[in-house]
Amino acid sequence: MATRSPATVRLVDEASAPARVAAVFQDIKTTKAIDFVPNFWRVLATQPDQLERVWSHLKALMHPEACGRPSRLDPLTREIIALAVSATNGCAYCVNSHTAAVRKLGLDVEALGEVLAIVSLFNSTNTLADGYQVEPDVLPPQE
Numbered sequence: 001m002a003t004r005s006p007a008t009v010r011l012v013d014e015a016s017a018p019a020r021v022a023a024v025f026q027d028i029k030t031t032k033a034i035d036f037v038p039n040f041w042r043v044l045a046t047q048p049d050q051l052e053r054v055w056s057h058l059k060a061l062m063h064p065e066a067c068g069r070p071s072r073l074d075p076l077t078r079e080i081i082a083l084a085v086s087a088t089n090g091c092a093y094c095v096n097s098h099t100a101a102v103r104k105l106g107l108d109v110e111a112l113g114e115v116l117a118i119v120s121l122f123n124s125t126n127t128l129a130d131g132y133q134v135e136p137d138v139l140p141p142q143e
Contacts, residue, residue: 012045021045024055031059031066040093076105084119 014025014037025037025045044051062078064071071078079101086094102112 007039007043009043009046011039011042014042017045018048020048021051024048024051027059028055031063038097040097076102076107079105080107080115083115087116087119088123 012021014022017025025041028037028041029035041051041055044054060067060069062082063075073081079098083095083098083102086098099112102115107115
């Protein structure tokens with residue numbers, strides 16, 4: 001098995017993070033109900049503006065309840081969408097992260113297999129429709 005290369009920048013250590021970064025790190029742990037700061041956020045912390053911007057956007061969409069806003073999508077559905085996009089984009093870090101999240105939210109291995117089978121199916125059918133340049137004829141209603 002190949003060894004994964006380290007991140008291209010040194011991860012910000014949670015214990016020595018500047019106050020601004022430490023506040024975001026604490027919000028991440030509180031919002032996600034976890035006891036550590038994942039590597040993705042520790043890398044983004046090398047650029048505090050980017051860390052704040054990305055976390056704020058992600059929190060608003062993936063954890064709207066933590067922002068005092070209801071969502072029409074439940075947390076499992078949001079994570080399944082994130083997993084599907086991550087698998088399609090080939091992001092191993094995100095696939096692992098969102099698989100852990102859907103499992104934590106109760107998705108079992110069989111349902112996970114269904115999700116990935118649907119992702120695979122639609123990656124294939126999308127490629128076929130796009131390759132053949134099929135003109136859309138089944139359209140959503142306009143409101």
